[in-house]
Amino acid sequence: MSTLPQDGLIAIVKRDCPTCVLAAPVLGELARARGLQVYTQDDPSFPETVPERIDDTALNISHRLKIEIVPTLIRLENGREVARTYGWDRGEWERLTGLAGLGSDLPESRPGCGARNIEPGTIERLKVRFNETGLKSRRIELGEDEDEAEAMFARGWSDGLPLVPPTEERVLRMLDGTSRDPQEVIGLVPPALAAATVEKIAINAVMAGCKPEYLPVVLAAVEAVLDESFAMHGVLATTQFAGPVVVVNGAVRRHIGMNAKGNALGQGNRANSSIGRALQLMIRNIGEGRPQEVDRATLGNPGKLGYCFAEDEEGSCWEPLSVERGVKPGVSAVTVFAGFGLQGVVDQKSRTPESLARSMAESLKAIQSVKLAPACDAILVVCPEHERTFRNAGWSKARLYEELYRLCEIPGEELVEGARGIAEGGPASLAGKSVNKFRPGGLLIVRAGGGAGMFSGIIGGWSSGARGSMPVTKEVKR
């Protein structure tokens, strides 16, 4: 291991830095005149002007000295640093070394370059090496011959697909995505009611394949599902199909490259896929919510691997879902919804808003069962070609809500047990009454999808309202 002198001058350099190369003759002069010791970050043969260089390619000394720029020139007295300068600056170097006329043929000053020890990927490795990560989670050492992917499957961490190994370096990088304290508890995750710290969520986000910049969205989604009104335990434990569906609004969608357009609800976009997956892995691993255990779903749905998409705000003539739910325009937010799968609304012939609204309402009335009302909440995902019909007719979002609620009024006679030859249904007392398919506020309209195709979608929900799950919106905090 390299050591530092008690007294004297030291410099940290790398060959890859043009300013270090420029200053090499001065370094040689200082080595001869003042016994300067030079630590090299990349090429131990650099600088040739100095007879005995010290190899710091392992970057241990650089890390200990918290070098950010090369060249850095430091003066030590009694083992303590008393002066430091970086880059090439003749005046500074002369003051620090007490020698006049240094590098007289060089320009007056020249900025330095970034040090190797703080490069992304390297800084995390050095923090792990020096036990400076601050990470509290239990370390799990894999055997020499153990396959990482298989080891994670064997420990039950996976949702059925391969995971990214959550090494300390990767988790540290993930945590760079937020300014929140890694030990902050976002909430208690059912069914185990175990604490979801930012660190534990970051570990699951790494496994899900998230990038660090997605972490704030994941944290907001976790905060939202752990809100009492979302009823996460019930959403998990139900025999119905539901899982958390995450709708993302605001600038963060563009910053992290989410898909709100073609195939927005499908596969193929890293942010969409991995954010939803991170949320589900968090429930599995922190909360211990696993299928055929507390997760009692009869069928489940493919979205339980992760169900997350962005609203196409730019393409929409309506206010975003988050704004409708009280978040300021431009502020990034997530809305979570206990939903399942997708039911298509195929209508290629309606050219008036009245016809299209009726068409959508008929499909909405069928969710869960044509015999049940109020049944559950629903998200109506309106595609661009359908939205165009409303836009051209000047229908606001409020107008569409109003029309859909009106069209979703169902005569009680049609809903009673046995009516239409179907035993499922409500009590005979419904007869003579009018019942709405949705509770007030139970229908959410979002705009997303590709430019071609008159195909909107309905994401049906689970039991709603105070007795079930309420949609929850949370702002995304950096």
Next chain:
Amino acid sequence: MTVLLDPTSERSPTVRPRLPRPERLDGLVIGLLDIAKARGDVFLDRLDERLRERGLAVRRYMKPTNTRTAPLPLQQQIATEVNLVIEGLSD
């Protein structure tokens, strides 16, 4: 060596505990696995005899070779047919 951070609530040990040994053998189906080492059959034949004398159900299995782990179909067959397995590990 790879070191991973535990993604769980850390309420259970990292090493999977072994299944508890059954208190009694009554009513259980016992598999005898011959790992294909010399004279393993002598040992297992005798065990077979003793277990059957006690009225227990016994099924016999054999690995193709002692040099490799049991083929997956055999592992799955054993797992679905018996409650516990006894095997002879040496000559």
